[in-house]
Amino acid sequence: MKIWKSILYCSLIVFLATCKSKKENNSINGLWLVKKVKVGKNEMTPIARWMKFNADSTQTSGNGWLQHSVGTWSLNAQNKLSVTNTNGIVDTAEPFSIELLNNKMTWTRLEDGNKVKVFLERANKIPTSEANKLFGLWKFDSIIENKKEVSDSLNPKNKAMLFLRWDNTYVLYNYPEGEQYGVYKTHGHRLQIDMLSYTKKKKNQYYQFNLENKKLTLKSTNSSREITLTRIHKFLE
Template sequence: MKSKVFLIGLIFTTILSCNKELNSDNQNQINGLWLVKSFKVNNMEIPSSENWIRFNADSSLSSGNDWLQHSVGYWRYQQNTKLLTINTEIGFTYYKSPFSVEIHKTTMIWKGTKEGMEVIIILEKAEKLPTSEANKLFGLWKFDSVFIGDNDVLDSLNPNKKAMLFFRWDNQFEFHNYPEGEKYGIFKIQPYRNQLEMINYSSSPKFQFYDFKIEGENLELKSKDEKTVLKFSRIHQFLE
């Protein structure tokens, strides 16, 4: 009798252990950084703009776009229902849960509903945060040429060959070593396209709109009317 009780207990313990390992394995699969590759609502794809979400082993999570983190919260996966629940504590809830989850190697698929519409999100496992052309703008740039129409006016704006444009992390820009003195303002990058808006700090602020292109260590800003083209090369220290 004792041997039967022992055997039943052993089987029960083994089952619990297997379930725990299965749960642990699934959590280990979800843990880590994931990039949103596709976001569909009723088969209509919505641009993701380098969205990412990071699941931590302590059930906390964070999410963002490119290098920017915009939300934090916590998550829970229920093994018996295979449902993933995401709760946001700070930020905006992009991912309305719960979702059913499928994991195939480095691909994770979420399926759920939003206001009665089918939602399918496909994510890919990643090792580092995504980056975009917009992220490459940040930093210090030295003027190489300034064309207004067909005329290069760089010498009048940059007589000492030390004029610089600095895109700061807080979305402010600075012009240094200008003949008229330092200039400051704020900039905004349009999502999903390489377009830049700049407005200067002054008594009569002026909006400027550019398309930008980055190739290696070179930057080109072309005004929307295509009359002004600015070219720069990247530097890493201010020119005195």
């Protein structure tokens, strides 16, 4: 008799756990990553875009480590999703129709006559974008202009460094002209970094970037310059 009671008890636990799992999978609550966005025939997927829906009908969203929106959400009986950002602008388009299956969700609606589809997947943690990985200290390895190495003039002591700070400012150290300062921004849809120098008579610089392990490559889109750098963890004297 005791054995049967144990079996029934274990079966009940499994049943309740399964019901809970199904309920969670059929709920919008939790963290979601935007995997793809289609507007008409075009794909316009932001990098590392995420949304978190809370059980109290509040929501937050952002890109990578940056949370930039906060507000509320509601889902009516017709599975129409409305999202309001208290720090954003009014959304005048119709609510999204949603389809929810296991750990995937699809939103669909019309915006200015275009069919918009958003594909999301459930996640366990906020994603890290490639732009987030730029933060930190980098040592110049090479500087190429017009297919010629120019490090001898711009980095004669081989100690030049680029420090990309969390507050979107940068500092160039150990340059022949001395320290240089500026601000930078990264693009939300492609691997691009724009740098605006505070130094007088310095033009803006726009780069496509690529990260592989501790190596960073910057290819200018408004000049012939290409720079390679290595991540370091100590300032060079």
